[in-house]
Amino acid sequence: MKHITVLGTGVLGSQIAYQTAFSGYDVVAYDIDDAALDAARERFAKLAVTYSQQVAGAAGGKADDALARIRYSADLTDAVRDADLVIEAVPEALELKRDVYTKLAAVAPEHTVFATNSSTLLPSALAEFTGRPAKFLALHFANQIWLHNTAEVMGTPQTDPAVFEQVVEFAASIDMVPIVIKKEKAGYLLNSLLVPLLNAAGDLLVDGIAEPDAVDKTWRIGTGAPMGPFQIFDVIGLTTAYNVSIAGGEKQQAFAKLLKEQYLDQGKLGVATGEGFYSYR
Amino acid sequence: MKHITVLGTGVLGSQIAYQTAFSGYDVVAYDIDDAALDAARERFAKLAVTYSQQVAGAAGGKADDALARIRYSADLTDAVRDADLVIEAVPEALELKRDVYTKLAAVAPEHTVFATNSSTLLPSALAEFTGRPAKFLALHFANQIWLHNTAEVMGTPQTDPAVFEQVVEFAASIDMVPIVIKKEKAGYLLNSLLVPLLNAAGDLLVDGIAEPDAVDKTWRIGTGAPMGPFQIFDVIGLTTAYNVSIAGGEKQQAFAKLLKEQYLDQGKLGVATGEGFYSYR
Numbered sequence: 131m132k133h134i135t136v137l138g139t140g141v142l143g144s145q146i147a148y149q150t151a152f153s154g155y156d157v158v159a160y161d162i163d164d165a166a167l168d169a170a171r172e173r174f175a176k177l178a179v180t181y182s183q184q185v186a187g188a189a190g191g192k193a194d195d196a197l198a199r200i201r202y203s204a205d206l207t208d209a210v211r212d213a214d215l216v217i218e219a220v221p222e223a224l225e226l227k228r229d230v231y232t233k234l235a236a237v238a239p240e241h242t243v244f245a246t247n248s249s250t251l252l253p254s255a256l257a258e259f260t261g262r263p264a265k266f267l268a269l270h271f272a273n274q275i276w277l278h279n280t281a282e283v284m285g286t287p288q289t290d291p292a293v294f295e296q297v298v299e300f301a302a303s304i305d306m307v308p309i310v311i312k313k314e315k316a317g318y319l320l321n322s323l324l325v326p327l328l329n330a331a332g333d334l335l336v337d338g339i340a341e342p343d344a345v346d347k348t349w350r351i352g353t354g355a356p357m358g359p360f361q362i363f364d365v366i367g368l369t370t371a372y373n374v375s376i377a378g379g380e381k382q383q384a385f386a387k388l389l390k391e392q393y394l395d396q397g398k399l400g401v402a403t404g405e406g407f408y409s410y411r
Numbered sequence: 412m413k414h415i416t417v418l419g420t421g422v423l424g425s426q427i428a429y430q431t432a433f434s435g436y437d438v439v440a441y442d443i444d445d446a447a448l449d450a451a452r453e454r455f456a457k458l459a460v461t462y463s464q465q466v467a468g469a470a471g472g473k474a475d476d477a478l479a480r481i482r483y484s485a486d487l488t489d490a491v492r493d494a495d496l497v498i499e500a501v502p503e504a505l506e507l508k509r510d511v512y513t514k515l516a517a518v519a520p521e522h523t524v525f526a527t528n529s530s531t532l533l534p535s536a537l538a539e540f541t542g543r544p545a546k547f548l549a550l551h552f553a554n555q556i557w558l559h560n561t562a563e564v565m566g567t568p569q570t571d572p573a574v575f576e577q578v579v580e581f582a583a584s585i586d587m588v589p590i591v592i593k594k595e596k597a598g599y600l601l602n603s604l605l606v607p608l609l610n611a612a613g614d615l616l617v618d619g620i621a622e623p624d625a626v627d628k629t630w631r632i633g634t635g636a637p638m639g640p641f642q643i644f645d646v647i648g649l650t651t652a653y654n655v656s657i658a659g660g661e662k663q664q665a666f667a668k669l670l671k672e673q674y675l676d677q678g679k680l681g682v683a684t685g686e687g688f689y690s691y692r
């Protein structure tokens with residue numbers, strides 16, 4: 131796999147494209163129009179600065195060189211013309227993604243492998259629209275790809291094992307730690323582990339067992355983790371925590387209500403706004 | 412609180428007594444007979460070596476000085492004669508603990524506060540046997556007290572808030588981080604958080620989603636934690652993991668079965684035996 135196209139240049143899409151270019155690949159960044167591509171250009175420039183500061187070996191030119199390996203395109207046919215791998219990172223809406231795959235299937239070369247970065251949709255919900263279910267799977271990255279360098283690889287029952295293996299190797303080649311997921315699983319591995327921990331923490335608060343600070347101290351000291359669950363909530367953002375919790379069971383809905391009344395309604399959305407369970411000012 | 416008696420000199424009891432003596436208190440270590448006290452003496456001597464190596468300021472005499480502040484007694488009346496605080500760390504058996512509290516209540520001075528280190532019993536299961544429910548609560552330490560220095564403080568509805576506060580202050584005075592738990596909760600805070608995480612990891616294995624190594628890498632990279640859930644299982648010990656899981660729901664019982672067949676039956680009990688999910692040889 132030599133030529134990589136990334137569809138969508140939002141927060142994750144731009145990080146995936148940049149990390150791939152940073153690793154020496156020629157990358158095409160596709161988005162819907164020139165305005166989106168202008169925004170992408172700014173994102174990439176900021177990423178180059180971030181990498182220069184935070185990634186070993188990135189300063190002294192390498193971070194900027196990556197920018198020169200990114201080609202911009204708002205024309206899907208043009209964007210995927212030479213692609214060996216298309217990584218799709220468009221917004222998390224089923225209809226939108228199905229539409230993208232239908233169009234993509236019509237214009238991409240036959241050999242091109244498609245990978246979705248979707249966090250919330252299983253790849254089998256999309257496979258039939260790709261025109262190549264054997265060459266389709268999920269390749270899921272974490273935010274701040276340069277720090278949290280996992281690439282969860284998850285196929286559908288139709289994914290060709292050889293394609294799966296190729297994508298695992300590609301992930302390793304862009305300095306990710308490939309995480310092999312053997313069966314489809316909503317939430318992949320990280321969220322499958324994190325959500326139960328965060329729910330348990332939410333329960334402790336809702337039930338009046340302990341304050342966030344006590345819960346977090348216990349977790350940090352007991353496990354050596356750098357952050358307790360309420361610190362993680364603040365990083366994820368309390369709006370996301372609310373959206374996940376309100377869709378859950380009775381206890382989680384109570385937690386959502388608490389989040390809304392005590393935090394969201396007061397503009398406390400977590401680290402991003404300078405205050406959530408903790409103050410970051 | 413100046414005079415502290417610790418009942419039971421097993422793994423946790425000896426650590427609690429030693430940490431208390433290390434912090435400058437006069438401590439009485441009580442156990443049932445001279446053989447148990449001889450074993451305690453060895454435990455304390457080993458702890459002094461461990462502290463000298465691992466605890467800042469412990470080398471150069473301080474770790475050994477602590478040993479001189481520990482008095483040994485196999486006579487309950489004698490052991491608690493001057494005690495301001497009795498910390499009970501006898502084996503986790505309800506009948507045994509009730510018996511100990513009944514005897515203790517008869518011989519301890521009226522002002523003495525009792526604290527149980529029980530991991531699995533709620534203090535209200537013991538309160539009526541103490542003869543002083545207002546002066547009784549749980550004070551729960553973690554193994555390797557010098558590294559994992561939380562002291563979870565948890566009262567019953569009958570615990571006097573002033574006594575609760577005194578015990579919080581005592582915990583801080585022996586260099587613990589006091590964790591205030593506002594209502595009784597089985598598992599305190601740490602296990603209330605850890606068990607759901609470990610269950611989620613067990614589910615991923617039982618369901619054939621991913622291998623332990625993939626799960627652990629994801630957790631470490633995604634959260635910055637030093638250990639993933641299967642590494643934690645190995646530290647806790649797979650026998651304990653089995654005992655907890657076999658008492659759980661369907662999925663957990665399947666995990667218990669997997670643990671038994673693939674690990675316990677082959678003598679792989681975790682870090683303690685040199686092999687569990689990982690090899691430590």
